[in-house]
Amino acid sequence: MEPTGTDVTGLIARSSPAVRRRDAETLTALMQEISGREPATWGTIIGFGSCHYRYPTGTEGDTGLLAFAPRKASTTIYLLDGTDAHAEALAQLGPHTTGVSCVYIKDLEQIDLDVLRGILQRSLAWAESGGTDEVQIEVTS
Known part of the structure; x- marks a missing residue:
């Protein structure tokens, strides 16, 4: 996947319900602060920085x-x-569900933002260090 160049503000404004818009604004500020990178759209995903990942399977x-x-x-x-x-x-963290690599949150105001900040900081540090033998990460921006 590559950045699509869609306007981040527009993507957030089109999000519904209203709680998603509010949470998207909060997460955009938080992830920008943590990463030091500007937000960009990847389809309907808002990403910060970019990387190339590679699994041993190819x-x-x-x-x-x-x-x-x-x-x-x-x-x-x-x-x-x-x-x-x-x-x-x-x-x-507070009320959420998870998948293998996803955390699903219905209302950011019900979770501990300091805990989320720590999770995001550790995940970013892991990626910036190159990942592991199971997932190799190359930071591209």
Whole structure:
């Protein structure tokens, strides 16, 4: 996937319900602060920085170093190092659900933003260090 160049502000403005817009504005500021990178759209995903990932199986692609998507049902936060790497912190986060590499949040005001900040900082540091033998990460911006 590559950045699509869609206006980030416009993507956020088109998000619904209203709680997604509010949460998207908060996450944009938080991820920009943590990453030191400007937001860019990757389809309907808002990403910060970019990287190329490669698995030993040969699967590879490009994505944001930190990223989220304001989906209708919940906001999806993508973690390159997966949710298992953050199990202890996620237990302290507040109401959410998870997938292999996604955290789903329905209302950011109900979660602990300091815990989320720590998760995002650790995930970014992991990606910037090159990942692991299981997932190799090359930062491209």
